[in-house]
Amino acid sequence: MTSTTPTNPSPATHLLHRPRRLRRTVALRRMVREIHLDVNDLIYPLFVMEGEGQRVEIASMPGCYRYTLDLLLKEIKQAFDLGINAVALFPVIPEAKKDDVGTESYNPDGLVQQTVKAIKQVVPEIIVITDVALDPFTTHGHDGLVDEKGTILNDPTVEVLVKMALSQAAAGADFVAPSDMMDGRVGAIRKALDAQGYFDIGILAYSAKYASAYYGPFRDALDSAPRFGDKKTYQMDAANAREAVKEVALDIAEGADIVMVKPALAYLDIICQIRNTTNVPVAAYNVSGEYTMIKAAAQMGWIDEKQVILESLTSMKRAGADLILTYFAKEVALMLASF
Numbered sequence: 001m002t003s004t005t006p007t008n009p010s011p012a013t014h015l016l017h018r019p020r021r022l023r024r025t026v027a028l029r030r031m032v033r034e035i036h037l038d039v040n041d042l043i044y045p046l047f048v049m050e051g052e053g054q055r056v057e058i059a060s061m062p063g064c065y066r067y068t069l070d071l072l073l074k075e076i077k078q079a080f081d082l083g084i085n086a087v088a089l090f091p092v093i094p095e096a097k098k099d100d101v102g103t104e105s106y107n108p109d110g111l112v113q114q115t116v117k118a119i120k121q122v123v124p125e126i127i128v129i130t131d132v133a134l135d136p137f138t139t140h141g142h143d144g145l146v147d148e149k150g151t152i153l154n155d156p157t158v159e160v161l162v163k164m165a166l167s168q169a170a171a172g173a174d175f176v177a178p179s180d181m182m183d184g185r186v187g188a189i190r191k192a193l194d195a196q197g198y199f200d201i202g203i204l205a206y207s208a209k210y211a212s213a214y215y216g217p218f219r220d221a222l223d224s225a226p227r228f229g230d231k232k233t234y235q236m237d238a239a240n241a242r243e244a245v246k247e248v249a250l251d252i253a254e255g256a257d258i259v260m261v262k263p264a265l266a267y268l269d270i271i272c273q274i275r276n277t278t279n280v281p282v283a284a285y286n287v288s289g290e291y292t293m294i295k296a297a298a299q300m301g302w303i304d305e306k307q308v309i310l311e312s313l314t315s316m317k318r319a320g321a322d323l324i325l326t327y328f329a330k331e332v333a334l335m336l337a338s339f
């Protein structure tokens with residue numbers, strides 16, 4: 001039997017709904033697209049180190065660098081020109097400046113504080129978010145103070161975090177971002193900021209931060225891996241979702257302006273639940289390990305890097321993230337600009 005293409009096909013089947021009608025052309029697909037990635041959603045995390053004129057690639061994060069302040073400022077200017085509104089800063093602290101209690105974290109002339117001041121002089125409009133946690137500053141690499149048994153002490157840590165947040169606010173940070181997961185730190189920081197007149201400085205709380213192996217490359221970048229034990233007594237268990245809702249509710253009650261879920265890609269269900277149970281902006285942290293997996297696979301020629309980046313970030317937004325911290329921020333801004 002020979003088959004011929006029917007020139008005037010009679011509809012063999014009557015289907016009321018044919019979802020493919022809306023997928024037929026580029027314009028149609030654009031018209032019915034439910035969410036749009038936007039450069040305004042992006043927050044660019046950056047690593048700053050002491051010195052001048054240097055940019056050192058992070059071995060486990062190809063395409064990502066530690067910058068000395070002069071070069072960091074150039075990078076930030078470029079990012080701002082691409083439409084990126086916000087940066088999140090992470091300092092590389094030399095071993096000689098670390099101690100058991102993270103004293104350097106609240107040095108008014110410390111690396112972060114100096115960096116914030118310089119950014120505010122050069123690109124005053126960009127939103128500067130500073131990390132509040134002790135791990136880059138402690139010899140043991142934990143986010144808090146540790147007693148002789150190796151227990152991470154909650155309330156004494158919060159006292160140091162408050163000093164750290166105040167020093168960052170004094171330097172000109174727009175948002176402080178506690179990433180330590182101590183109990184009660186958001187409330188303590190809010191109270192202290194207000195008492196010093198910093199009522200306009202916001203808190204972006206790492207509310208549902210999981211004890212995750214996806215942070216490995218970040219710890220390489222800062223040389224901040226814990227020297228003993230792990231972070232499971234303060235960061236959350238990957239198996240828990242209801243607890244994330246509780247953590248977020250507590251942080252909002254304590255004064256968080258924006259809440260965050262971290263990591264992002266393996267925790268899209270958490271982003272979705274948080275979005276559905278809160279009314280504050282929700283941020284997702286597309287963490288170092290997520291970045292590295294895409295870069296590594298792309299370097300092998302096994303995936304289409306650009307498409308996978310866009311698909312990943314789109315999924316975070318679809319899950320309910322309003323904001324995305326991502327090391328891909330500049331690449332994404334460039335892609336969005338060329339659509």
Ligand code: PBG
Pocket residue numbers: 131133135143179180214215216217218219231286287288289
């Ligand atoms: C520090 C901090 C970490 C990250 C952000 N802030 C590491 C950790 O908690 O060990 C991870 C970010 C990333 O992996 O991209 N408290």
